[in-house]
Amino acid sequence: xxxxxxxxxxxxxxxxxxxxxxxxxxxxxxxxxxxxxxxxxxxxxxxxxxxxxxxxxxxxxxxxxxxxxxxxxxxxxxxxxxxxxxxxxxxxxxxxxxxxxxxxxxxxxxxxxxxxxxxxxxxxxxxxxxxxxxxxxxxxxxxxxxxxxxxxxxxxxxxxxxxxxxxxxxxxxxxxxxxxxxxxxxxxxxxxxxxxxxxxxxxxxxxxxxxxxxxxxxxxxxxxxxxxxxxxxxxxxxxxxxxxxxxxxxxxxxxxxxxxxxxxxxxxxxxxxxxxxxxxxxxxxxxxxxxxxxxxxxxxx
Numbered sequence: 595x596x597x598x599x600x601x602x603x604x605x606x607x608x609x610x611x612x613x614x615x616x617x618x619x620x621x622x623x624x625x626x627x628x629x630x631x632x633x634x635x636x637x638x639x640x641x642x643x644x645x646x647x648x649x650x651x652x653x654x655x656x657x658x659x660x661x662x663x664x665x666x667x668x669x670x671x672x673x674x675x676x677x678x679x680x681x682x683x684x685x686x687x688x689x690x691x692x693x694x695x696x697x698x699x700x701x702x703x704x705x706x707x708x709x710x711x712x713x714x715x716x717x718x719x720x721x722x723x724x725x726x727x728x729x730x731x732x733x734x735x736x737x738x739x740x741x742x743x744x745x746x747x748x749x750x751x752x753x754x755x756x757x758x759x760x761x762x763x764x765x766x767x768x769x770x771x772x773x774x775x776x777x778x779x780x781x782x783x784x785x786x787x788x789x790x791x792x793x794x795x796x797x798x799x800x801x802x803x804x805x806x807x808x809x810x811x812x813x814x815x816x817x818x819x820x821x822x823x824x825x826x827x828x829x830x831x832x833x834x835x836x837x838x839x840x841x842x843x844x845x846x847x848x849x850x851x852x853x854x855x856x857x858x859x860x861x862x863x864x865x866x867x868x869x870x871x872x873x874x875x876x877x878x879x880x881x882x883x884x885x886x887x888x889x890x891x892x893x894x895x
Contacts, residue, residue, distance in 0.1 A: 689773035
């Protein structure tokens with residue numbers, strides 16, 4: 595029985611809109627800045643639009659031109675994949691090694707953690723400008739340091755074979771601290787009793803890492819992997835500041851190609867089609883990563 599004087603909201607028959615009114619500002623912002631731009635870009639992907647004239651519906655011609663007519667599409671896609679394949683594993687391995695080193699009880703370790711995280715919160719524009727000076731062929735500090743070991747000068751950002759590795763090195767340095775913090779949080783969440791029990795059984799060094807650290811860190815590893823792949827496919831700032839996609843399109847990636855088509859050639863419809871292709875690639879890759887995660891991710895202690 596319902597106590598006397600109580601009110602059952604489900605049987606009162608009255609509708610209280612106050613909850614929806616509180617949600618309204620957030621829903622309006624979400625619709626204005628997320629739903630509408632996404633829907634507009636999907637429509638523009640099937641149009642010819644140059645900002646100066648109204649959009650003209652052309653069906654799937656943008657996508658057909660992308661595959662068969664755009665001389666740079668496959669090159670920039672290959673550059674993007676090359677950047678991701680090299681940068682993501684390198685960043686993950688170095689971030690994990692750094693996190694394990696900074697997880698030790700050392701004097702001043704908090705200072706080192708802060709220093710390694712500073713590049714993450716630094717402006718990509720400022721960082722790219724500094725690194726462009728570091729790579730300068732005549733006055734760069736990198737060539738100056740290498741001269742002490744007898745290595746001749748290189749035009750790091752003007753050599754097609756060196757430009758992309760140079761950008762990758764800069765981005766690894768820039769983003770290393772973010773993944774380090776994630777791994778560090780995961781490492782500090784592993785109970786010390788697991789290591790103590792393993793040491794009693796004679797496990798040391800690599801065996802502790804292989805059979806305790808890696809399995810218990812696998813959920814964090816999956817998150818870092820997914821986020822790193824998404825970020826690597828969306829690289830833009832470093833390319834824009836340091837190389838402008840050159841030399842000879844050696845560093846021209848998908849997002850920079852999209853930007854150039856949209857704001858230099860005013861091919862907004864084609865740029866929207868490129869954006870949806872990028873989204874499709876990331877969706878498929880992320881779905882694949884999460885599907886195979888059950889084979890190596892351990893969620894329980």
